[in-house]
Amino acid sequence: MNPFLTSQLHSWLRLSHLITKISSASVYKLSVISLGLFVTSKMTCLLAIILFFVVPCAALSFNVVDYGAKGDGQTDDSQAFLKAWQDVCDATCQGTPSLLIPNGKTFMLQPVKFMGPCKPATINIQLEGTIIAPNSVEAWKWPNDDGKKDKWVQFSDIDGLVINGGGTIDGQGAPWWKFKSATRPAALHFHKCGNLKLTGLTHRNSPMNHISINECIGPHISNLHIIAPADSPNTDGIDISRSSNVTVQNSRMETGDDCIAINDGTSFINISGVYCGPGHGISIGSLGKDGAHNTVEEVHVQNCTFNGTTNGARIKTWEGGSGHAKRVTFEDIILVNTENPVIIDQQYDPNCYGLTQAVQISDVTYRNIRGTAACNCAIKLSCDSTIGCNGIVMENINITAAHEEKIYASCKNAQGICSSCIPNVPCLHEN
Ligand SMILES: *[C@@H]1O[C@H](CO)[C@@H](O)[C@H](O)[C@H]1NC(C)=O
Ligand SMILES: *[C@@H]1O[C@H](CO)[C@@H](O)[C@H](O)[C@H]1NC(C)=O
Ligand SMILES: *[C@@H]1O[C@H](CO)[C@@H](O)[C@H](O)[C@H]1NC(C)=O
Ligand SMILES: *[C@@H]1O[C@H](CO)[C@@H](O)[C@H](O)[C@H]1NC(C)=O
Numbered sequence: 001m002n003p004f005l006t007s008q009l010h011s012w013l014r015l016s017h018l019i020t021k022i023s024s025a026s027v028y029k030l031s032v033i034s035l036g037l038f039v040t041s042k043m044t045c046l047l048a049i050i051l052f053f054v055v056p057c058a059a060l061s062f063n064v065v066d067y068g069a070k071g072d073g074q075t076d077d078s079q080a081f082l083k084a085w086q087d088v089c090d091a092t093c094q095g096t097p098s099l100l101i102p103n104g105k106t107f108m109l110q111p112v113k114f115m116g117p118c119k120p121a122t123i124n125i126q127l128e129g130t131i132i133a134p135n136s137v138e139a140w141k142w143p144n145d146d147g148k149k150d151k152w153v154q155f156s157d158i159d160g161l162v163i164n165g166g167g168t169i170d171g172q173g174a175p176w177w178k179f180k181s182a183t184r185p186a187a188l189h190f191h192k193c194g195n196l197k198l199t200g201l202t203h204r205n206s207p208m209n210h211i212s213i214n215e216c217i218g219p220h221i222s223n224l225h226i227i228a229p230a231d232s233p234n235t236d237g238i239d240i241s242r243s244s245n246v247t248v249q250n251s252r253m254e255t256g257d258d259c260i261a262i263n264d265g266t267s268f269i270n271i272s273g274v275y276c277g278p279g280h281g282i283s284i285g286s287l288g289k290d291g292a293h294n295t296v297e298e299v300h301v302q303n304c305t306f307n308g309t310t311n312g313a314r315i316k317t318w319e320g321g322s323g324h325a326k327r328v329t330f331e332d333i334i335l336v337n338t339e340n341p342v343i344i345d346q347q348y349d350p351n352c353y354g355l356t357q358a359v360q361i362s363d364v365t366y367r368n369i370r371g372t373a374a375c376n377c378a379i380k381l382s383c384d385s386t387i388g389c390n391g392i393v394m395e396n397i398n399i400t401a402a403h404e405e406k407i408y409a410s411c412k413n414a415q416g417i418c419s420s421c422i423p424n425v426p427c428l429h430e431n
């Protein structure tokens with residue numbers, strides 16, 4: 001659509017929203033009023049009729065460039081993106097309107113928050129180009145509102161958001177990484193999203209974690225490529241908290257920290273086809289920090305590869321906390337030169353030893369785990385002396401040494417069964 005038509009269409013839509021708000025007139029009455037308005041303008045009746053009666057969302061692609069985004073990699077395009085978002089979010093057409101971020105351009109964004117709720121039941125963000133963060137720590141401009149400096153691009157209170165298009169989100173994190181213990185922003189944050197679909201993008205060099213999902217139901221994440229250097233601090237791939245029915249599949253994560261971290265308040269998490277490495281593996285926790293009550297349940301990790309990671313399938317909790325991690329399965333896992341391939345650490349911080357409560361870990365199954373370990377301790381179940389771990393099931397485990405070491409499993413306070421385990425796991429009953 002040519003820019004004139006597009007902009008007419010947008011102002012027309014804004015006008016019709018206004019009219020809708022003022023009167024709850026039927027579409028017929030509304031169109032008559034609107035038509036009248038147009039007759040008095042310079043536009044032809046024909047155009048008005050076409051524009052009004054034919055507003056299928058499929059034709060409604062809101063291109064950020066039409067809102068003034070430059071895409072030169074330098075200019076701050078945040079306001080143009082927010083204006084375009086407002087129109088997409090307010091669109092009252094049938095179908096799925098889309099926000100287009102075109103190919104061949106690089107858009108620099110300051111911290112931005114795309115807010116819902118929106119009128120369309122589904123919205124598509126077609127990210128074909130590249131979005132980059134400011135290129136130095138000093139160049140970030142933070143809004144004055146809540147004072148938090150921990151997120152770059154945020155989506156909040158939006159149902160039915162689909163983000164695809166094959167583009168790239170680059171957090172330009174390198175200058176941040178030296179401030180290891182300071183607050184650093186997550187690149188992409190979703191809060192209260194219903195049925196989010198995020199697929200086919202490349203995520204690079206976040207200052208902190210690449211993607212965080214909080215208070216979402218049913219997000220579906222697939223075919224992502226997440227890349228940051230092995231030594232970049234806390235550059236998790238995906239962090240999930242207070243969310244349920246989450247699917248992550250067929251993605252490749254090469255980062256400096258956890259590929260996926262599953263945190264408090266999560267249930268029904270399905271992860272499959274994830275390749276992880278370098279990185280710290282797929283982690284549940286840490287849970288129970290500073291005495292917190294945390295819960296994680298129904299986690300299913302399947303058909304994943306850990307290559308050169310510092311951990312594989314990991315559950316970590318702090319002593320002194322409460323709650324549980326239960327009904328967790330890791331299956332069909334390939335290990336390549338993995339340190340700590342299977343690890344439960346219920347005493348994550350050794351400084352807390354001696355506290356009398358802990359997060360309960362139970363019903364954890366490891367099935368078909370095979371490959372090579374880069375440490376002698378292929379399996380480490382280190383559980384709390386008062387609460388212990390129970391219902392640990394291992395089946396078809398075959399972990400061999402990547403190098404020459406003698407490989408073994410170590411156990412403290414863990415209970416369960418094991419069938420066909422190499423190495424032998426002394427605390428589990430053989431089945
Ligand atoms: C998770 O995956 C399992 C097995 O693939 C499937 O049975 C289950 O329905 C899935 N759960 C969700 C919440 O997607
Ligand atoms: C989540 O998935 C589980 C298991 O498939 C299902 O029983 C439950 O209703 C789902 N919850 C929501 C909120 O969709
Ligand atoms: C396992 O994951 C890979 C991606 O890592 C995918 O290509 C393959 O189809 C998956 N296999 C099964 C059986 O799901
Ligand atoms: C593991 O990573 C190494 C180094 O990047 C690579 O050469 C090798 O092909 C990878 N192996 C698998 C099974 O992906």
Ligand SMILES: *[C@@H]1O[C@H](CO)[C@@H](O)[C@H](O)[C@H]1NC(C)=O
Nearest residue numbers: 370371397398399400420422
């Ligand atoms: C375990 O893996 C090693 C190395 O791949 C292989 O030689 C051995 O046959 C496997 N053992 C079993 C019982 O599958």
